[in-house]
Amino acid sequence: MTMTEIKIELTTNKKDKPDINNLGFGRFFTDHMFVVDYTEGKGWHEPRIIPYQPISLDPASKVFHYAQTVFEGLKAYLTVDNKVLLFRPESNFKRLNASNERLCIPVIDEELALEALKQLVEVDREWIPNAPGTSLYIRPFIIATEPCLGVASSQNFQFIIILSPVGSYYKEGIKPVKILVEQQYVRAVAGGTGEAKTGGNYASSLKGQELANKDGYSQTLWLDGREKQYIEEVGSMNIFFKINGTVVTPALNGSILHGITRDSMIQLLKAKNIPVEERQISIHDITEAYHNGTLEEAFGTGTAAVISPIGELKWLDERIIINNGEIGEVTQMLYDTLTGIQNGSIPDQFNWTIKL
Structure with missing residues (x-):
């Protein structure tokens, strides 16, 4: 052919x-x-x-x-x-x-x-x-x-x-969203289809989304299917946290989608000399960082929104407020930089774009 x-x-x-x-x-x-x-x-x-x-x-x-x-x-x-x-x-x-x-x-x-x-x-x-x-x-x-x-x-x-x-994903500007940490349902497990982009993954996520919305939250934070403590994705997006100056994101483990926006963010962070790590992160790591004052920013990444800043997590009975519910400096920089590359207003040093 x-x-x-x-x-x-x-x-x-x-x-x-x-x-x-x-x-x-x-x-x-x-x-x-x-x-x-x-x-x-x-x-x-x-x-x-x-x-x-x-x-x-x-x-x-x-x-x-x-x-x-x-x-x-x-x-x-x-x-x-x-x-x-x-x-x-x-x-x-x-x-x-x-x-x-x-x-x-x-x-x-x-x-x-x-x-x-x-x-x-x-x-x-x-x-x-x-x-x-x-x-x-x-x-x-x-x-x-x-x-x-x-x-x-x-x-x-x-x-x-x-x-x-x-249309523009953010009609009135980027505003941090509230996320409910899901305790009952799981999105995927290693060895399943979590790292594939297949419809069934999204169908199985709808119940968690429905429950989050009923509680007044925008999205669900998914934990791993085995121990229900390790962070995987947020809604249908990959997730990042800035903790004590370092940006961390869950390592790809067989149940997490290999996000192209995720990969772009990691490359951007390295180019900006901002420390970035791909590793296993538990919800307990996040609550500990919150309590000791080192949880600085959080955001999801995906094609539709590019970046969705997170202003609050609810885990069990605790409300974890991140950066006073406001978008963080690194989050804003990443959004501005990537969208600028995508629409041609910022030079594409990574050769990511193809001009027709």
């Missing part, structure tokens, strides 16, 4: 563009989508860009019954001089293939996927919003389409990429 084989069918019925000031997240979708099929014995075939449309699947398709599916999330940005930048897309497709390996899904050609993404974004370029903080969210995903109820890997798949213009 070569790059030139991507066929393009343009829509004859373009959609009306949404209000740029009311985009929200993942609510509107562009005019086109990329699709490529997989058939056992034939491999991936018929890569094409077609008008955005519903997917027709047999009710017995394995994705519905055994959740054999993976996905990714990344963004395209419009610079002030009207150039389009992609942020680390190669890392997303590399991680997608790591998820594929775990879910017994055939790996994709990463070069083809990147070329397809570039062509799709160019076709729907007019959908990229230009207001501050806005971007074009990109959702690649793979679904098992074989109509068979036997519990075995599917012999047929579809790899699809869709695009969604999204």
Whole structure:
């Protein structure tokens, strides 16, 4: 399969563009989508860009019954001089293939996927919003389409990429959120699918999110599934703490997603000569740092928000207030720097962005 084989069918019925000031997240979708099929014995075939449309699947398709599916999330940005930048897309497709390996899904050609993404974004370029903080969210995903109820890997798949213009995650500026430390449920365990980006991980997190919201908290802080004391992720984000001048984040352990924003933050911190460590962190380490006055900042990282500062943790009956509930200096610097690189207003010394 070569790059030139991507066929393009343009829509004859373009959609009306949404209000740029009311985009929200993942609510509107562009005019086109990329699709490529997989058939056992034939491999991936018929890569094409077609008008955005519903997917027709047999009710017995394995994705519905055994959740054999993976996905990714990344963004395209419009610079002030009207150039389009992609942020680390190669890392997303590399991680997608790591998820594929775990879910017994055939790996994709990463070069083809990147070329397809570039062509799709160019076709729907007019959908990229230009207001501050806005971007074009990109959702690649793979679904098992074989109509068979036997519990075995599917012999047929579809790899699809869709695009969604999204608004600024922080309409009124970054504000620290309140987080509830989950004690009953767990997100994932080592040896499970926690380090893969698969839908089931997110479905299993919804109950904790629901309980946190009922208590007035924005998100759940997940602890490990074995001892329920070691910190893993916050909501669907990786988490960082600044303790006594050093930024620490849970080491990847087989149940934590290898976040691309997480990796970017670690590289930024090292470039700024700020001490950073990847290691096991317990909730008891955090409470101890809080009580001795060395817990200075906390934040989550992910594609959607880039950074979500944390102003409060609730663990058992204790409220842990971080930096007086205000965004920290390092958190703000990381947010400003990474978003600046993403939108082209700050030089990209790491070669993370691809200009279309």
